[in-house]
Amino acid sequence: MSSNTVSLNTRNSWLLSIDSWAVVVALLAALLIRFGVFTRVPW
């Protein structure tokens, strides 16, 4: 549970909430792929 405590206590020092960061990063990644900066992601 220490991990939960860390994520809770450090939220404010990240400027945005985890949810908002997740949306920002995912949209940024989507745009980079859409405009051809990354053409394929292997799995």
Add this chain to the structure above:
Amino acid sequence: MADAIALPQARPVQPAVQFLRVIPGVLLLAAVGYAGKLLERNVGTYAKAHHWTFPNIEYVLWAILIGLAISNTVGVPQIFRSGVATYEFWLKTGIVLLGSRFLLGDVLKLGGVSLALVAIEIAGAIAFMTFLGRAFGLRPKLTSLLAVGSAVCGVSAIIATQGAIEADEEDSSFAIAAILALGALSLFTFPLIGHALHLSDHAYGLWAGLAVDNTAEATAAGALYSDAAGKLAVLAKTTRNAMIGFVVLAYAIYWASQGQAKMVGNKAAFLWQKFPKFVLGFLLISVLATYHFFTKEQATALANLSRWAFLLTFAGVGLRTNFREMRKQGLRPFAVGAIGEVVIAVFTLALVAGAGKLFGF
């Protein structure tokens, strides 16, 4: 309103320092996740080459098992803990990216079915957990936290409710420990039950999304069954998560009426504050995919990126689960949670079976 509570302020940490602090833990998540992927590929091949009978274990389970082994033997050293805690960020990023695999029509159709089932599940789960908490003589606010954790979305719901109803730290620790322990158990039991009952991917995914409490565990339990079940589990769980604001608001109003919590002023602002924003990101990517903003290859690339994000999440699920820590929290909240979870699992399975007959899946 967890964010509005005046906590004693530690010295503010610069985002750059904070970023550097998470790097070791994120590397650990990546190493554990990738080891799971390598094991999936190589163990099966090795067993086949040596004519051994060995079950095909997916990377999801390997990553969780390696994480569990580290966490419950040597433990996770302090230097990695901030980074391991980012598993929740990777989970939500993965869910937003997964939106590229859903066309808006599917989201509306499946989301509509999920929404109806979620409403019934939430009402049933809250009523039953409240009854059970009273029967076992748990403290009322601990009962509320367990009810919200079981009905909506596990740890996030408990943390959101703790602030809103002004519950003790101790109560929320009990509730979180019970929900996490039961989530860990569901990872192993749900796929077994699903296979034993020969559930379709659709029915199983919907069931996992409705019955497993924490989003990470629900995603993993779905992915352990199949890719298609994993997608459905995420959709059903995301629908459940979207309800968090309404449930927390109802509890905040109830406890305020009892004189044991602050009144909620602006209810619309409260709902917006509690609403999980990643749900909007998921819908946005789904809309973009529906209107062909991405080519087929680009949508595949996004889906693969989502799988990498989930890989880090599954490693984090194992690494943050410490059974010794959970045992310290006492048996009664766990017993209430366990009985509640079994009943909710049976109840939601019946709901899914009924919906399956109605909608033909």
